Amino acid sequence: MADPLSLVNDLLLPVFADIAGQPADPVVRPSDRADAQVNGALPLAKQLGTNPREIAQRVVDSGALANVCSDVEIAGPGFINLTFADSFLGAELGAVAVDDRLGISPDPHPRTVVIDYSAPNVAKEMHAGHLRTTVIGDALVRMLEFGGHTVIRENHIGDWGRPFGMLIEHLLDIGEDVAAEGMQQGDLDGFYKAANAKFTDDEEFQARARDRVVKLQSYDPETIALWERLVEMSTDYFNQVYDKLGVLLTDDDLMGESKYQSVMPVAYERLRAAGLIEESDGAEVVFPPGFTNRDNEPLPLIVKSRTGAFMYATSDLACVLDRVERLQADLLLYVVGAPQAQHFQMVFAVAKMAGWLTDDVDAVHIPFGSVLGDDRKMLRSRTGGAVKLVELLDEAVERAAEAVADKNPDLDDDERAEVARTIGIGAVKYADLSTDRIKDYVFDWDRMLAFEGNTAPYLQYAHARICSIFRRADVERTSVRSTAIDLGEPQERELAKRLLAYPTALADTLATYSPHKLCTYLFDLAQDFTSFYEHCPVMKADEPTRASRLALCDLTARTLEHGLGLLGITAPEAM
């Protein structure tokens, strides 16, 4: 870890242990009165029944920080304020500058992670509701992979169940070519609604649909072929959206409900063999302790309905079983909306009762709030329907294109189109990622596309400006990476400290699966940079300051690009 704060922590641990007679937290924190502050003397003094300033003095006298700090002073009741030595910061930066991983070590305990996200339904439109799970999931995947974990993406699409009888019959009615044409153009809802309308109005169709479901569930070859065709049309369309959005999901990640049909009976039998299943109101259920319904009676997880059908809880239990035993995963992540919280609690509880989830395996629901419109209700289109995700993305790019044309008319058409795509999509993703995921957020074009404030364009702009400096200076970026960095100006020190905090920012982000923490860090970094940019001329500076500042610029640009990359956002070189 390159972060001076964690280094100071490491240096002080033995000192505090020595004073306390047992391990004690030095409580190293960032400070607005110095570079860092050490607060651990206060609780320790309480514990030992001595004077906190006295303990602080012993910490200072230990000399543990001699090579790191140019100033160490005790303040107030026993805080220790630290000022890092410029030489120390410079040396740390030097180490990061030559590191392709920007100071971040792979996780020493790599895990096998299965992450479940996106999950659109076949023959249904991808709408704004799919944005968060897809974007947050994608960012987490990128961060986990960078951390050295084995990540298995699972796109649990809705590709099985009763509606497929009517969908397949409708497919036969209108013909494959017509259906494929419609879906290629993104009209999935039209297909679904037409099928549904016939199902409600037409008894003959209804009967055909019912027969078709039976055929599907018995894997009748002709029916399966039609079903596959239908799934393929939809996934082709999903891939268009994923491509536009710039996420990692491909056909290889598809792991729909159909794939678990054969696992559900296994899961069911094992629950039965374990004696967990009870009969209740005709259904077969498991009662995990601690859950009650509105009448204060035990709340069941229904594994098999009165009619003998497996339920969605069964499907999720089958997923746990499959992911733990076949894939040997030891971390299961579910990027699914907050309303599903109780459902996952119950599924995990039952999986633990069954012994599928053990102490070595963690299952984590990663909940998120809703995307709201101006009216603070779920985002809807003017007509009141769901907002198509593609339309939302296209509008983002259009709006970005207008802004780019306005701000930088020098770009040629191709370049402008590409930059607009990068900015527009980046803005949508960043708006989604930059606030605490548990909260609802209001979708606001003007705010997310503003080139000021905590937005993707602001971060991208900072990056583009740095690239511009190197173009102007005609200096190869890689050539400055072994340059000694000198920190004379306060803005340089602030920037330097921020750059060194990158590993901590990423670790904090991953510890709680909260991408907004990385966003906050990158925004702070961009602000520190622009402040530096205003106050510290680079090209006009004399050597060796010029070279030192170029090195700072390069490292800043790399950190911005890398951090945005982990969020699934591209940093253009010009905009």
Add this chain to the structure above:
RNA sequence: GCGCCCAUAGCUCAGUCGGAUAGAGCAACGGAUUUCUAAUCCGUAGGUCCCAGGUUCGAGUCCUGGUGGGCGUGCCA
């Protein structure tokens, strides 16, 4: 009824394991531009951290009880 989540500046949001004086951005006001991309920067102003207790040397943060809002609470997924 019970459970989960949310409440911080006019607006949108951060706030790390409990640390000193609660921070950004937007909007408002006042400055900076023969530019390294001003898509920017500097400054001013703006607070009952929903309320009331409690724990603590110290609470926006932890605990208890409320208020307001959202969601969930057996045979859809």
